Amino acid sequence: MTKVAVEFTLNAREQNEFVESGSTLLAMLRDRLDLYATKAGCHQGTCGACTVIIDGEPHLSCLTLAERCEGREITTLEGLSLDGALHPLQQAFMDGFAAQCGFCTPGMILAAKCLLDRNPEPTRAEIADAISGNICRCTGYEPIIAAILSVAERMRDPVGKRA
Amino acid sequence: MSVTLTAARQARLVPALQAKGGRIVAGGTLAIADLNQGPTSGSALITLDRLGFDQVTAKGGKVTLGAMVTMAKIARDRRLKFLHPVANSIGGPAVRAMATVGGNLFAPAPYGDMAAALLALDAEVTLHDGKTTRKLVIEAFLRQRHKLNKTCIVSVSFASPPAGAFRYFKAVRRKPVSASVVTIAALLPRKAGKIKGARIALGAMAENAVRARKAEAALEGAALDHEAIAAAANLITTETSPADDAYASAWYRREIAPVYFFRLLTA
Ligand SMILES: Cc1cc2nc3c(=O)[nH]c(=O)nc-3n(C[C@H](O)[C@H](O)[C@H](O)COP(=O)(O)OP(=O)(O)OC[C@H]3O[C@@H](n4cnc5c(N)ncnc54)[C@H](O)[C@@H]3O)c2cc1C
Ligand code: FES
Ligand code: FES
Numbered sequence: 001m002t003k004v005a006v007e008f009t010l011n012a013r014e015q016n017e018f019v020e021s022g023s024t025l026l027a028m029l030r031d032r033l034d035l036y037a038t039k040a041g042c043h044q045g046t047c048g049a050c051t052v053i054i055d056g057e058p059h060l061s062c063l064t065l066a067e068r069c070e071g072r073e074i075t076t077l078e079g080l081s082l083d084g085a086l087h088p089l090q091q092a093f094m095d096g097f098a099a100q101c102g103f104c105t106p107g108m109i110l111a112a113k114c115l116l117d118r119n120p121e122p123t124r125a126e127i128a129d130a131i132s133g134n135i136c137r138c139t140g141y142e143p144i145i146a147a148i149l150s151v152a153e154r155m156r157d158p159v160g161k162r163a
Numbered sequence: 164m165s166v167t168l169t170a171a172r173q174a175r176l177v178p179a180l181q182a183k184g185g186r187i188v189a190g191g192t193l194a195i196a197d198l199n200q201g202p203t204s205g206s207a208l209i210t211l212d213r214l215g216f217d218q219v220t221a222k223g224g225k226v227t228l229g230a231m232v233t234m235a236k237i238a239r240d241r242r243l244k245f246l247h248p249v250a251n252s253i254g255g256p257a258v259r260a261m262a263t264v265g266g267n268l269f270a271p272a273p274y275g276d277m278a279a280a281l282l283a284l285d286a287e288v289t290l291h292d293g294k295t296t297r298k299l300v301i302e303a304f305l306r307q308r309h310k311l312n313k314t315c316i317v318s319v320s321f322a323s324p325p326a327g328a329f330r331y332f333k334a335v336r337r338k339p340v341s342a343s344v345v346t347i348a349a350l351l352p353r354k355a356g357k358i359k360g361a362r363i364a365l366g367a368m369a370e371n372a373v374r375a376r377k378a379e380a381a382l383e384g385a386a387l388d389h390e391a392i393a394a395a396a397n398l399i400t401t402e403t404s405p406a407d408d409a410y411a412s413a414w415y416r417r418e419i420a421p422v423y424f425f426r427l428l429t430a
Contacts, residue, residue: 002167022166022206024195043199045192045258057235057260063195064261065188067168068210111256125339132340133255 008069011079019066026050026061028069029076037077037106041135048134051107052076058114058133077106080113088151089113098147100138107134112148120155122148166198166206170213177209177315178293185209187315189231190261192254193270216265216317219243224323230265230316234258234277245329249280249348252333255340265316268301269308272367273342273410276333278305279366282374283348284329286321290314305371328352332427333366334419336410343367344411345420347427351387358382358391363424368403368416375399378424392428396421 003018010033019028026043029035029052041049043062050061053075080087089109092098099105108131115122115130122130127148128141136144169185171177177187185207188194198206216229221242228237237243237250238259253259253267253276267277268288278301286301292314301319304311330349335341346366351358361382363375378395385391405416 002165004168020166021168022198022208024199044196045254048255048257051257054260058257059260060192060257062199063191065168065191065195065208065210068212114256129251129339130256133257 004067006067006070008071009073011075017066021067023066024062025052025059025064025066025069025074028066029061035076035078039103039106041103046135047104048107048111048131049104051110051134053110053114056114056117058111060133075110075113077109080109087113088154089116089148092147092151093144096143096147096150098139098143104134104136104139108136108144112151116148116152116155120152122152124149127152165204166208168208168210170210171315172213174211174214174216174291174315174317175293175296177211178291178313180207180209181313181315182293183207187211187265189263189266190233192258192262193266193274211265211315221323225320226323227318227320228264229318230263232264233260234262234264234267235260237264245324246277246280248331249277252276252331252335252346264319268304268316268319269312272370272406273344273408275366275372276343276346279346279364279372280329280331280348281319281321282364282372283350283362284321284324285350285362286319288319289317291317302374308371324350325352330427330430332423334423342410345405345416345423346372347420347424349427351382351428353387356386357384358387359384363395363399365399365403365420367410368400368405368420370404370406373402375402377401387428389429392425395428396425399424 002021004021006019007016029038039049041047045060045063051058052061054072089112111131111134127145188208216231218229219240220227234250234253237246282301287298288304289298328351333346334344343366348364350362352360361379363379364372366372377398381395399421400417405413407413
């Protein structure tokens, strides 16, 4: 089995790995790096459970070859919380009951993060588009959209400014 | 399984690798999905990451999209506003961040929305076949695309459409993201109020994106009025051969194509 050296930034830390030629980023995260937040669903690009952020854009890790991550910046859900404090999106998903089994949640949150990073004032339709590649089979999309909207509103109206 | 990955260093050398059984992986949204279904032993993959094919140029009324330009890049480029609805109709954001223009030219129906738009825009495909760099009009390219899988697409070029002349609509079963029931792209330039040089392309209505030449003829020289549009709508499916698939039956595609065409042109 051919192994190839790859250097990349993962959750703000420089990392180098030997990966099998042809293996996916999803396999590298889960099987080699023990990072299990990224979920393995369909392996076909249709469920969005494996979504990660690469260079600021949402990517499907099941369709991304690990070898092609050379020099790129990758963020998984594990990289979102800071010193144990949840990211506002993680908190909002918990507060708004926007997760039941939680299988889709990492992908949903990362897709939402990409949207809010580019567009802090999204409309409901823009949020629906941002998560349109992510399938949720149990929560239903309303609480998820509401959680993302609530974070956008809070970002616009930071704590302390509110009466 | 054994998979080898080669990062091509020169486009002209790619066809030789293809001839030895190598497959280009661009965004990988179709190619890696195939591999995940059951890797064939000894899969040889070729990437084009180092060739600089991810550039958009728009100069002197001519637009060139490198084969590795993604849908997300098109959707962010202010010079390509007329193509934003096309790029944004393809998959969800993660698919758009990965899916390339070159890959879309090979996407099987009901995919290929960008290919349909490029057909309406009369794009020219630049490719390396191992011997030479050549240009092929997109219609010929799409007709022969199965035979052209030993070539490396470099870019596609087309003339910027006059303001307001390009229209696009994709009918889907689920919004905001789904494969196409029918995709309609139309270039309708006008001279002294009359249509001159109409080009209408349909996606998901045949194996490849196809022109609706009879409908184009019905519009040629006409004012874009109710009567001319209705006449063209009547002819819109005559040159198509849609498939039954999970998204729609061929019957349904034929029923709704004229309706959406009429609405697109009267909007
Ligand atoms: C969930 C999902 C949703 C999708 N939705 C849509 C949709 O709404 N509309 C749509 O049109 N498509 C859709 N697609 C299909 C696909 O994502 C797009 O068609 C995309 O543009 C393909 O590009 P790619 O770079 O990912 O292709 P790849 O998978 O990398 O390649 C596809 C094929 O083209 C060949 N190829 C790629 N680039 C070149 C080149 N430069 N020269 C020669 N051969 C080349 C490859 O060898 C391969 O055979 C969807 C796919 C998925 C998984
Ligand atoms: S596992 Fe990647 S999209 Fe489903
Ligand atoms: S919470 Fe179960 S799939 Fe979304």
